[in-house]
Ligand SMILES: NC(=O)C1=CN([C@@H]2O[C@H](COP(=O)(O)OP(=O)(O)OC[C@H]3O[C@@H](n4cnc5c(N)ncnc54)[C@H](OP(=O)(O)O)[C@@H]3O)[C@@H](O)[C@H]2O)C=CC1
């Protein structure tokens with residue numbers, strides 16, 4: 001199915017901010033792009049104004065064609081799935097019905113499915129067995145990619161040779177894609193860093209200062225590493241772009257929706273007010289991540305505090321007091 005493909009045409013499922021940014025990146029890499037949106041208004045905006053509504057200010061090249069038909073993606077030799085994690089399964093089921101023969105299917109989502117504890121490459125494996133699951137993740141704001149600012153991410157597939165070919169097809173001068181044979185490690189980093197970025201936002205919202213933020217990044221990374229290793233990630237992957245790299249970006253910038261969500265919680269807003277209609281994946285992943293950590297007896301106190309705050313079980317100050325009252329232990 002992908003043995004001889006030159007990946008000259010790439011299909012992207014989801015025309016939100018990341019799907020649109022990846023479409024621009026793929027077009028800059030010389031690919032023809034078919035960009036699927038569920039909403040006709042989005043398709044029309046792209047066709048008429050060459051702009052995706054969720055990625056304002058970025059001109060989409062003419063080599064990107066928008067469509068609301070999944071069947072129209074048939075020409076693509078690989079798909080990128082840029083969807084919210086909690087809706088990933090239902091959309092991939094529809095893609096599988098339209099393309100039963102399967103294709104390389106690269107998830108660009110960063111989360112864990114709440115109802116099942118599945119990572120997104122597992123969802124692809126379950127609902128579209130003919131596809132070859134892969135994952136693209138790393139420190140990269142859609143707006144930065146769209147503006148052509150230098151960005152580096154990782155593309156992982158258990159067939160690392162395929163990951164290498166896909167990375168080669170999608171790389172352009174400002175968008176560097178490294179390849180990896182550890183998809184689980186790459187997707188764990190992306191899912192966990194969103195939960196930890198909420199904690200960093202809370203600390204800044206509470207005006208705890210930069211030293212507290214650095215402590216949260218380092219202790220948060222200890223949680224990400226313990227959780228990742230328990231669920232089969234390679235240690236080097238967690239230290240790389242998709243783990244530590246994305247954790248540093250997301251905890252360090254109010255451009256991150258997860259950080260901004262935490263910031264608003266720290267400033268006293270309720271979880272519903274703090275979300276403000278924007279997608280903060282960590283808000284959905286926090287509870288299932290902590291449940292999965294407990295199942296493997298992995299300690300994740302920061303993620304536990306974030307999950308408890310979002311569930312309304314504790315207030316932000318009470319949660320922080322609980323973290324500070326933990327017994328002093330060895331650092332590792
Ligand atoms: N934005 C970023 O900087 C980055 C995002 N990501 C990840 O990419 C994934 C997608 O996020 P992003 O593009 O930013 O999110 P957006 O909120 O910008 O867009 C979400 C997209 O998903 C579509 N969508 C929402 N619900 C459904 C549904 N039930 N069925 C089908 N489609 C749906 C939306 O369609 P509609 O517009 O019609 O509502 C929209 O196209 C997330 O996992 C995120 O973590 C990863 C790296 C960077």
Ligand SMILES: O=C(CO)COP(=O)(O)O
Pocket residue numbers: 110138139140141142194197246249250255256257258259279280281
């Ligand atoms: O994943 C991202 C950057 O790598 C985007 O982060 P947010 O989803 O928090 O905006």
